[in-house]
Amino acid sequence: MFEKEKNKLEIRIKDYLKKEGINESQLEFRQIPFSGEWGLAIPLFPIAASEARSGKKVIVPQRAQQLAQGIKDDLGELEEFSHIDAVNGYLNLYFSTSKYAQRVVDTVLEEGEHYGKGENLGKRVMVEYSQPNTHKSFHVGHLRNVILGGSVCRLLEFAGYDVIRANYLGDIGLHVVKWMWNYLENHRGEEPGENKTHWMNDIYAEADRLYQDPENEAEVRELYARWNAKEPEVVALWKKTRQWSLEGFEQIYDQLGESFDRIYFESEVEEPGVKLVEEMVKDGLAQDLRPDEPVIINLDDYAGTEDEYRVLVLLRSDGSSLYATKDLPLAIKKFEEYDFDRSIYVIDVRQSLYLKQIFKTLEILGYDWADKLYHLAYELVNLPGNVTMASREGTVVLFDDLMAEATRRAREIVEQKNPEVSETAKNDIAEAVALGALKYTMLSRDNTKIVTFDWDAALDFNGQAAPYIQYAHVRAESILRKAGGRLPGEASFPSELVKAEVDLIELLTRLPQEVLKAAEELRPLGVANLAFDLAKGFNDFYNTCQVLNVEPEVRAYRLRLVAAAQQVIATSLDLLGIKAPSVM
C-alpha cells in the first residue's frame, strides 16, 4: 500500500549512503512494532554490518545508529511523515496519520471484498484433500484435513491462483468388503437414515468386530474373491452402498462449506496402476520378486542415496494392489487432465516418506512435472494421552457428534443473548458459531503441531476463538445498520487520532501481506492470527470511541473506519472458511 513512499525514500536514502561511500545496499522496510505508532521502520544494521565485513573498522550498533541519524538529518522534513526518529540503529518514519488513515480506509472501501486480493497469476494449482474412505466414519481427524485443505484453497484463489479442488475416495479394499458382508449378513434390505455417514460407520464398526471371528473372516474373504471376480450382484451392491457413502459425505461437505471440482476414486486407478507396474517390471525399473516376495523399486539405487528413499513396494506378491500401485497412475491422470503448475497433497505427516517415494518414482519414470508435486503435511488430531483416533479401536470422536454438541451449546447461548430473533436465525447463528469455533481451533495452530482433542477446549467459545471474531463483526454491522445503512461518501481524518484508531487502521493494512504469505507457505495460521488481532483491535476501538453519538465530522470518518474494519474482518474469516454473521 505504501510502495510509492517506499520507492521515494529508497532513492533518497541510497543517495545519502553513496555519499557515505556505501554503494551497494538493500533497504529493508518493516512496521514500527510499537502499539499506537504507525509508520515505516528501516534497520540500518545490515548496512553497518556489511561495512564491517568489508574491512572498515566500525562497531556495528554504533555505526547503524550513526547512519540512521545521518539519514534523518539528510531527509529533513517530509510531507508524508509527521516526524522521523533515529533510535537504536533504526530509522523510524511516522506517518502523518490523517492523510494515510484516510487512504487506507478509502482503499478498503473502494475495493470491498477484493481488498487484499492478488492479481490473476494464470497459474493452475490442484489441491487434493479430504480423501475419506467410503463405508467408514468421518471423524475429527478427517475434519482437520478438510478444514486445512479448504482454507488453503481459498487462500490460493484469493492470492490469484486458479485452484482445482480434488478429492480421492477410498472406495475399494477390505474395509468395503467387510462392510458389505455385514450388510448382507445382518442388515440386508436396510436403508440409511437421516445421517448416512453415521449409519455407514455403525455397520462398519460392527463388521470389524465380527471379523475377529475366523469363521466370519473366511466368509469375508470369500466375498472379497467374488467381488474381485466382478460378480454382477456384488458389484451392484458395492455401487449402491458406495453411493450412500457419497451422499453422506456430501451432507458433511455441505455443512462444512466445501465442494470439489473433481472426485477421483481408487477404483478408477487400480487397473491402470497394475498395468503401470507390469510395464515398470518389463522396462527393468522395478524388480518382480514374486511369487515369494512383492514387486518393489529400490529408490536409493536410482537416487544414489542410502537409507533416504528406501524401498517402495509397488504390488503385493499375490498381484493385488497397494496404495502405491494407485497413487502413481492417479498423479499421471491428474496432470493429463489439468496440466497443473503445482499439485498439492494435503495428507497427514505420517505419509511423508511414502509421498517422497511416490514423487521420486514418478521422476524415475521420466515425468518432468514430478517436481511440481508437493506434500502439505499436517499433524494428527489425537485424544488425550496421545491416543490416535481409529475407528477400529473405537477411539474416535465422530464429526456429527461433535457438531451436534457444539451447535447445541451455541444454540443455548444464542437463546440467552438474543431471545427475540427468529428460530431459523437462531439455528443459523448457532451453526455458524459452532462450526467457526471448530474451524478456528484447527487453523489457529501450526500444521506441525499435534491437536489434542478435548471436548471442553473444542466447545469453549471464549477468548481467542472464532465467536470472539464473529462478535466483533456483528458489532460493526450493528453500528452500520443503526447509522441507516448509508456510508458518508468521503470523510477526512483528523490529524490527531486516538491510539485505538491508529492500531485498528494499521491492522487493516496488514491483510494483503498476510494473505500473500499464507498462500505462499500454505499456512492459514497468519490469517487466523490477523483475524483475531483485528477483532481485538475493533473491540478496543468500540470501547473507547463513540461512533453514532458524536459530532458529524467525527461520526463520518469513524463510520467509514467501522465499515472498513467490518470488511477486512469478513474477508479474513472468509479465507478461513468461517461465516461472519450479522447478528448473534
Place this chain on the structure above:
RNA sequence: GCCCCUGUAGCUCAAAUGGACAGAGCACUGGACUUCUAAUCCAACGGUUACAGGUUCGAGUCCUGUCAGGGGCGCCA
C-alpha cells in the same frame, strides 16, 4: 540403527522468516453494563524460550551435541 516433527508463562498457542522491551487466550486476583449488543473492555499476576556449546553487531529463530515426547522406515492405509 537411520530419518522427520515437537519442546516458549500453571495450561493451550503466537512471534513480521536473524532484529527494538518474547506476545495472546485460558485459569487465578481486582475493577467496568441507564450510552453504538458485556459472546465485551480495563488492570494485576505470570519467562534463564528443555539443556550445553558455537556462528553473528544481534539468536526463541541458524549450526553441533545432549535430554524428553511423538511419528516414519519391503507386501497397512
